Amino acid sequence: MANKKLSYKDAVLSKEHFSVTWELVPGRGSTEPAQDQVIETAKLAVDDPRINAFTITENPSGKPAILPYPLAKQILDETGGETLIHFTCKDKNRNEIESQLHAMNRSGLKNLLIMTGDYTTEGYAGRPKPVFDIDAVHTLKMIKKMNQGYEIPVRKGTKKLNETDYFTGAVVSPFKSTEPEQMAQYYKMHQKVDNGASYLITQLGYDARKFDELRRYADRYELGVPLIGNIFVLSLPVAKMMNKNLIPGCVVTDKMIRDMEDEKGKYPDNKKRQLLRAAKLYAVLKGLKYDGATIAGHGMSYDDLCWILDKGEELLLDWQEIAKEFDYPMDNGFYYFEKDPATGLNTDVPVDRSKTGHKRNSLFDRMFGLVHKLVFKESALFYPMVKFFAKKIDKNFLNKPFTWFEYYTKTFTNECRFCGDCVMHEIGFQCPMSKCPKSQRNGACGGGRDGWCEVYPGKQKCIYVVMYEKLKAHEKEYTMKLRYAPPCNWDLYKTSSWLNFFNERDYNYRKDE
Incomplete structure (x- = not known):
């Protein structure tokens, strides 16, 4: 002792x-x-x-x-x-x-x-x-x-x-x-x-x-x-x-x-x-x-x-x-490193993950990805034009109908919860506010099993499992460890996340305090 x-x-x-x-x-x-x-x-x-x-x-x-x-x-x-x-x-x-x-x-x-x-x-x-x-x-x-x-x-x-x-x-x-x-x-x-x-x-x-x-x-x-x-x-x-x-x-x-x-x-x-x-x-x-x-x-x-x-x-x-x-x-468990047959533990050689852990993106995924690529990046072809109109709409009578159009569209396609501070384009178009019972914006909790959500086992995959599978298809899964999403700002609840983005109110432009 x-x-x-x-x-x-x-x-x-x-x-x-x-x-x-x-x-x-x-x-x-x-x-x-x-x-x-x-x-x-x-x-x-x-x-x-x-x-x-x-x-x-x-x-x-x-x-x-x-x-x-x-x-x-x-x-x-x-x-x-x-x-x-x-x-x-x-x-x-x-x-x-x-x-x-x-x-x-x-x-x-x-x-x-x-x-x-x-x-x-x-x-x-x-x-x-x-x-x-x-x-x-x-x-x-x-x-x-x-x-x-x-x-x-x-x-x-x-x-x-x-x-x-x-x-x-x-x-x-x-x-x-x-x-x-x-x-x-x-x-x-x-x-x-x-x-x-x-x-x-x-x-x-x-x-x-x-x-x-x-x-x-x-x-x-x-x-x-x-x-x-x-x-x-x-x-x-x-x-x-x-x-x-x-x-x-x-x-x-x-x-x-x-x-x-x-x-x-x-x-x-x-x-x-x-x-x-x-x-x-x-x-x-x-x-x-x-x-x-x-x-x-x-x-x-x-x-x-x-x-x-x-x-x-x-x-x-x-x-x-x-x-x-x-x-x-x-059963059929994944290991990051190759097995060392002498010890039963691992070597220092990572397994080859180049052909595993991903799946083809759906038509919806490809459509959303294309829209994001054309509109929601500063370097995107239509970004300047959309931003111009977003600033105009934000201050006139079109704000409310535009907001409800976005809400109903995203509710149908992504089960939107209307937080107004959207991060789902970073998570394989999975909404963490609706599809994750714990509303995790920065990665998976530890309670899941075999890829399933802790709360809905056998019924719903963890959204970060889905995210990994989609990003892996494009060899971008490493971005999961680089991203950080600030907390949702509930001042933006029931407002348009698209208008908030183009008018620089959402988490992309907000200092995280």
């Missing part, structure tokens, strides 16, 4: 230290045993120098629970322990997000893991209306601006607020089965790092080759941020839920379910098998040169965690052999 306990930030950024966070789920209620247990658990483990922070979840699985901030503050006040707060975008608009950020900064809560969040599933008197006003990339950028001293409009110009000191990270999933879905994850990962993520935590999975893939991808493209692996002490009932994607984004394959069922029949002490699996994954992650691990599990005690850490260190010398036990590929 190390002699000195590092702060969470120092532990994550250290090249010599393997950081550890312990995930605690506070549950629904405010004075229930679950909330008291979070505090008592922190008191037990706070002096252990191996445990750098306690991770507190925010409304996992889209169900209501106590917000993590009061518990994080209580842990800080009563024990001095640090927390890593899950901060999601799903239940609050951008003003509420900013308000909570101001409040947490004043309370001394500095460590945040920024996530989109699970789609809402239940609440008082039925299923609640989801919010998803801004996405994880927007939130990271907002916090980056707050750390630099956020400039806000006042009556006479602007005012610069005092700088905050947030240490923010983001989530990425290497556990995707199709090329378009996996590449959409990686391209959004670039966006998250570019806009302020200081570290990355993986989604949950049990495929060592995928963990290795992410490590190699991050090194190949010099992302320059620490990678933290996700470990869950997995029971068979929870594994079956993950297998059905009932816990969105967590991947447990059919083969792993069969192996776990065999284990249950063979070994009387099933809990010890669960802890051993977690310890082995700890050793594999450390062997793969990950920078840390976040460890979770229902009913896991401090003694259980210590056993995992001690056993994981004991197994470290054999991590390459142990990695072969985590051989749970998804």
Whole structure:
């Protein structure tokens, strides 16, 4: 055991230290045993120098629970322990997000893991209306601006607020089965790092080759941020839920379910098998040169965690052999790198994607692309003429009928939601406000499976999967990691996005604050 306990930030950024966070789920209620247990658990483990922070979840699985901030503050006040707060975008608009950020900064809560969040599933008197006003990339950028001293409009110009000191990270999933879905994850990962993520935590999975893939991808493209692996002490009932994607984004394959069922029949002490699996994954992650691990599990005690850490260190010398036990590929799953037959992991050679992951564009796609090429680029043939008439129409009686013509046309062709700040020409003519239940303007969330939307599996493809497939047909899919779309400006709601574009009011001309 190390002699000195590092702060969470120092532990994550250290090249010599393997950081550890312990995930605690506070549950629904405010004075229930679950909330008291979070505090008592922190008191037990706070002096252990191996445990750098306690991770507190925010409304996992889209169900209501106590917000993590009061518990994080209580842990800080009563024990001095640090927390890593899950901060999601799903239940609050951008003003509420900013308000909570101001409040947490004043309370001394500095460590945040920024996530989109699970789609809402239940609440008082039925299923609640989801919010998803801004996405994880927007939130990271907002916090980056707050750390630099956020400039806000006042009556006479602007005012610069005092700088905050947030240490923010983001989530990425290497556990995707199709090329378009996996590449959409990686391209959004670039966006998250570019806009302020200081570290990355993986989604949950049990495929060592995928963990290795992410490590190699991050090194190949010099992302320059620490990678933290996700470990869950997995029971068979929870594994079956993950297998059905009932816990969105967590991947447990059919083969792993069969192996776990065999284990249950063979070994009387099933809990010890669960802890051993977690310890082995700890050793594999450390062997793969990950920078840390976040460890979770229902009913896991401090003694259980210590056993995992001690056993994981004991197994470290054999991590390459142990990695072969985590051989749970998804059916016909995509990998970014060629397989290394000697280790069962990857080589540094990317697979040939020149003939995969795309499809022919439809007649509608080609028509929309042609219109955009002829009209909506400054270099386009008809751009000057259309812009001239757009400025004229904008200020006379034709504005309203023109606006409704655009709305009904785009509603028929693209299910337009009339936001007035349109980005769908950048997303393969998919509307993120109508076709993405989470209104993601900067890439896919992590909850989808096999290319399908998390909310409508088997019925609707993720719009960023569709985008990748269309752009790949023109060898332009790399633009997915270069694009950034600011939040929708709801001042433009029920106005013409075409008039807003030509009159320089939409996001293309607006400074993103």
